[in-house]
Amino acid sequence: MSSSSGDAAPLHMVTPCIRSFPISAHTGYDVYLKLENLQIPGSFKIRGIGNLLRNAAVHGCKKIVCPSGGNAGLAAAYAAKMIGLPAVIVLPQSTPAFVADKLRTEFGAEVEIKGKIWDESNTYAKELAKQPDVLYVHPYDHPDIWEGHKSMIIEASQQMPCQPDVVIASVGGGGLLNGILRGMQEVGWSDVPCLAMETVGADCLNAAIKAGKPVTLPDITSVAKSLGALTVADDTFNMVKQWKNFHSVVIQDAQAVDACFKLADDHRFLVEPACGASLHAVYGDVISNLQKEGKLGPVKSALVIVCGGSSATIKQMETWKNIVNL
Numbered sequence: 271m272s273s274s275s276g277d278a279a280p281l282h283m284v285t286p287c288i289r290s291f292p293i294s295a296h297t298g299y300d301v302y303l304k305l306e307n308l309q310i311p312g313s314f315k316i317r318g319i320g321n322l323l324r325n326a327a328v329h330g331c332k333k334i335v336c337p338s339g340g341n342a343g344l345a346a347a348y349a350a351k352m353i354g355l356p357a358v359i360v361l362p363q364s365t366p367a368f369v370a371d372k373l374r375t376e377f378g379a380e381v382e383i384k385g386k387i388w389d390e391s392n393t394y395a396k397e398l399a400k401q402p403d404v405l406y407v408h409p410y411d412h413p414d415i416w417e418g419h420k421s422m423i424i425e426a427s428q429q430m431p432c433q434p435d436v437v438i439a440s441v442g443g444g445g446l447l448n449g450i451l452r453g454m455q456e457v458g459w460s461d462v463p464c465l466a467m468e469t470v471g472a473d474c475l476n477a478a479i480k481a482g483k484p485v486t487l488p489d490i491t492s493v494a495k496s497l498g499a500l501t502v503a504d505d506t507f508n509m510v511k512q513w514k515n516f517h518s519v520v521i522q523d524a525q526a527v528d529a530c531f532k533l534a535d536d537h538r539f540l541v542e543p544a545c546g547a548s549l550h551a552v553y554g555d556v557i558s559n560l561q562k563e564g565k566l567g568p569v570k571s572a573l574v575i576v577c578g579g580s581s582a583t584i585k586q587m588e589t590w591k592n593i594v595n596l
């Protein structure tokens with residue numbers, strides 16, 4: 271793992287890609303889980319953001335600023351600490367106090383609380399980043415981020431015994447999906463169907479597909495706050511349009527939260543509803559419904575990106591459960 275600027279070692283870990291026996295017994299086909307929840311800052315985000323920071327450090331960056339009260343902020347703070355750069359993480363007022371504590375105490379970041387919503391934190395972060403040699407870290411919209419996320423598919427292609435019949439991932443602003451599609455192209459999986467999961471009230475990709483162009487959601491009403499981008503990245507939308515076999519599916523919050531509890535029972539992992547959205551594709555009837563509609567062919571194996579999420583504490587899991595009346 272890298273500890274000095276310019277070091278070539280990536281900041282993320284190679285994660286296991288396990289065959290889930292409990293989920294496969296439930297589905298009747300083999301389900302492989304790419305365990306991004308095991309990354310140190312709690313999610314896949316470190317792959318892309320780690321890559322962005324490492325490249326910036328090589329090019330003389332002296333400080334980073336990231337507007338995110340979520341997993342992107344944690345990944346940025348962790349990456350900065352490992353590289354040895356000071357980090358300012360700008361959080362909206364709605365961010366839970368434990369996130370600010372974690373950023374400060376575990377990763378040594380400076381935390382600034384600015385704005386009611388992310389857009390206001392973002393405007394402030396962009397102002398800070400106007401100083402020389404300061405890198406502005408967008409949570410999902412940057413080619414270096416997509417390049418970093420790509421690595422999870424390259425790993426999975428070497429870890430799985432076969433090519434999957436479907437790849438399943440959650441979508442917020444589309445950084446994860448962008449990296450996944452690029453990775454799939456690189457490993458020769460361009461014909462493999464991709465299933466993009468969102469929740470009602472955090473469904474900017476689905477809204478863009480319906481509108482034929484990226485649109486801005488009026489609000490984020492889902493409990494899957496990590497999927498809460500108002501607009502999908504243009505580049506991701508363009509990639510989706512060109513993917514041969516692409517399915518955008520929007521599910522209820524309760525289904526995403528229920529899948530989080532099922533994963534906890536089956537594999538003893540806690541993940542956010544942002545990740546539960548993908549897991550519902552195999553715990554629920556999404557795949558069989560697509561097959562009944564003739565949109566998806568036979569599935570012998572599925573790859574699910576377990577994107578993780580660090581706000582999934584035992585207490586928070588109970589709160590989500592109550593909110594969605596499970």
Ligand SMILES: Cc1ncc(COP(=O)(O)O)c(C=O)c1O
Nearest residue numbers: 341442443444445446496577579
């Ligand atoms: C746990 C988790 N899953 C999925 C996503 C969605 O990622 P993206 O915004 O790159 O689409 C996020 C974004 O923060 C996340 O934290």
